[in-house]
Amino acid sequence: MKHYWLVKSEPSVYSWADAQQEKIIAWTGVRNYLARNTLRSMRNGDIVFFYHSMSEKAIVGIAQVVREHYQDPTTTEDWSAVDIIPLCSLSSPLSLADIKTDPQLCTMMLVTHSRLSVQPVSATHAQRILQRTSTPIPLSIHGPIHT
DNA sequence: GCCAACGTTGGC
DNA sequence: GCCAACGTTGGC
Numbered sequence: 001m002k003h004y005w006l007v008k009s010e011p012s013v014y015s016w017a018d019a020q021q022e023k024i025i026a027w028t029g030v031r032n033y034l035a036r037n038t039l040r041s042m043r044n045g046d047i048v049f050f051y052h053s054m055s056e057k058a059i060v061g062i063a064q065v066v067r068e069h070y071q072d073p074t075t076t077e078d079w080s081a082v083d084i085i086p087l088c089s090l091s092s093p094l095s096l097a098d099i100k101t102d103p104q105l106c107t108m109m110l111v112t113h114s115r116l117s118v119q120p121v122s123a124t125h126a127q128r129i130l131q132r133t134s135t136p137i138p139l140s141i142h143g144p145i146h147t
Numbered sequence: 148g149c150c151a152a153c154g155t156t157g158g159c
Numbered sequence: 160g161c162c163a164a165c166g167t168t169g170g171c
Binding site for chain 2: 008053054096114117
């Protein structure tokens, strides 16, 4: 069973464009226990929505987990990282304002837990995001997404 | 174990 | 720039 997640990044610090220039992105630096535990639940092949916070406030891209959690190399304390790769951009970004006004999406943790930087996305929400943005279901190196 | 103080995130 | 939400720290 493939699962869906969402990570946030402040685009002035690390943007989707930055991510797309890399083959593999080590998602490090998470320092919140709930976010860390969510990282530890990610499995290879899972889909990760990439959200721009602050100035932009929109989901902009889709990535995929390619390495499950390991010790965050930026600290010796007990924090975790995962590796992801960029898969594709959304055909059009989906703004937080759009998400808040969409009856099917306003229950996302993006809205209800606005400060959580790594969070699960339900399959229903994931399908709705793809539908709203006319984004084809992304092909993945681990095979197509099963719904 | 409680809670006040404080720091950070992120929307507005 | 402001501030609400919320997590962490540390005194008691």
